[in-house]
Amino acid sequence: MGFEQPELNNWLKKFPLLTQITNLEPVVWLNPNLKKMNHISILPVNKQDMEEAAELWDRFAPFLAQEFPETNDSKGIIESPLRKIPNMKNALNKKYMDKIKGELLLKCDNELPIAGSIKARGGVYEVLQFAEKLAIEAGLVTKEDDYSIFSSEQFKKLFHQYNVGVGSTGNLGLSIGIIGAKLGFRVSVYMSADAKQWKKDLLIRKGATVHEFIGDFSEAILAGRQQTTKERHGYFVDDENSRHLFLGYSVAAIRLQKQLEHEKIQVDAKHPLFVYLPCGVGGSPGGITFGLKQVFGDHVHCFFVEPTHSPAMLIGLLTGEKEKISVKDFDIDNRTEGDGLAVGRPSSFASSICEKLISGVYTIDDDDFFKMLVKLVDSEEIYLEPSAAAGLIGPVKIIHSDYAKENSLNMKKATHIVWATGGSLVPEKEMKEFYEQGKSLIETE
Numbered sequence: 001m002g003f004e005q006p007e008l009n010n011w012l013k014k015f016p017l018l019t020q021i022t023n024l025e026p027v028v029w030l031n032p033n034l035k036k037m038n039h040i041s042i043l044p045v046n047k048q049d050m051e052e053a054a055e056l057w058d059r060f061a062p063f064l065a066q067e068f069p070e071t072n073d074s075k076g077i078i079e080s081p082l083r084k085i086p087n088m089k090n091a092l093n094k095k096y097m098d099k100i101k102g103e104l105l106l107k108c109d110n111e112l113p114i115a116g117s118i119k120a121r122g123g124v125y126e127v128l129q130f131a132e133k134l135a136i137e138a139g140l141v142t143k144e145d146d147y148s149i150f151s152s153e154q155f156k157k158l159f160h161q162y163n164v165g166v167g168s169t170g171n172l173g174l175s176i177g178i179i180g181a182k183l184g185f186r187v188s189v190y191m192s193a194d195a196k197q198w199k200k201d202l203l204i205r206k207g208a209t210v211h212e213f214i215g216d217f218s219e220a221i222l223a224g225r226q227q228t229t230k231e232r233h234g235y236f237v238d239d240e241n242s243r244h245l246f247l248g249y250s251v252a253a254i255r256l257q258k259q260l261e262h263e264k265i266q267v268d269a270k271h272p273l274f275v276y277l278p279c280g281v282g283g284s285p286g287g288i289t290f291g292l293k294q295v296f297g298d299h300v301h302c303f304f305v306e307p308t309h310s311p312a313m314l315i316g317l318l319t320g321e322k323e324k325i326s327v328k329d330f331d332i333d334n335r336t337e338g339d340g341l342a343v344g345r346p347s348s349f350a351s352s353i354c355e356k357l358i359s360g361v362y363t364i365d366d367d368d369f370f371k372m373l374v375k376l377v378d379s380e381e382i383y384l385e386p387s388a389a390a391g392l393i394g395p396v397k398i399i400h401s402d403y404a405k406e407n408s409l410n411m412k413k414a415t416h417i418v419w420a421t422g423g424s425l426v427p428e429k430e431m432k433e434f435y436e437q438g439k440s441l442i443e444t445e
């Protein structure tokens, strides 16, 4: 399956860290191609694109508030709280010798309305922009109108002619399925067979059609893309190459800036901001990193985290081959319990941007997902799904690396934000199992 020995040897010789990566050892990789913002001339998206995406969200707020009562308080704005987690910081410092000096916060996308995960940003956005485009083309609406009109029968009738397809291990399918069905689209979700049963059940309850595929995520995406684009009225949400998903995620940065201002947290040369983001194909962490870089420039430092068994972005960026190389080429099995992270190759759209903007990638064993999940429950009573807990160990990993020294950063005044990417839709029974699994791992340490 993987590379022939001579080619493999060449890669290992060229990039010595690949030896540890192929041995499934946790690593910290600092990106040698990270660019200062004023040295980046063109990217496939710009700040204006992000601002336009924010405006689209605003136009749809009246519709969302009407259709999803849980967004009433926020007037239809899909946003999550930013919470200080001092007890978690103490717990980490107790275990890792007082390394974290600055403030530790959790960006609680696990609490995002509609989808209970970070996919409520990208997935919902992509379907909304498609719906808007169709409605404008049909002469049903203008951008100046009140978008609560999207709830009317006329719109549902229009959208019902269209089939929105998506390949997903779970959360993206959920977000597309829920918003798609609400607007009146027919939705087909192509899943790998190992996707969680409760996610499949929930999707079917919401009115989506679920197609299962043996094999991994890429194959589910491939099948979905082929099926959907064959249809005259098919629209495929392509997680491996989507500008819309990316822009939907990026708007989080504008919102986070306001939240930090509200908390009176400074971000500047003397007060660096560190952000830790779990990475699958790279769309969500990439979109958010892109947005944060527009807002905070070089003062924000974004690190991705991947499972040791699915280091897709890491291998793509380290080798420079991006979406052209897969973890399977190195005989890495791509098996992880981190839902959303079992990805063999990164998104081409996201990786081409991440290449210049991210500070690095670290990998962790699956066991650490569960241990971090337990630590957060015990210290803060916050429940995340395993993949969403991956960022919690980030500050320790980066403080142990040479990053701060190489970049002359004052870590005493740093703020650390861990992006919690999902969890609130996980059924109680499953959550209890995650917790118990983590507990038993901690006990046998």
Ligand SMILES: *Cc1c(COP(=O)(O)O)cnc(C)c1O
Residues within 6 Å of the ligand: 117, 118, 119, 171, 172, 278, 279, 280, 281, 282, 283, 284, 285, 339, 340, 341, 385, 387, 388, 421, 422, 423
């Ligand atoms: C999808 C997902 C991610 C990663 O997002 P990508 O866009 O695939 O990189 C991380 N955490 C959770 C819980 C997810 O569902």
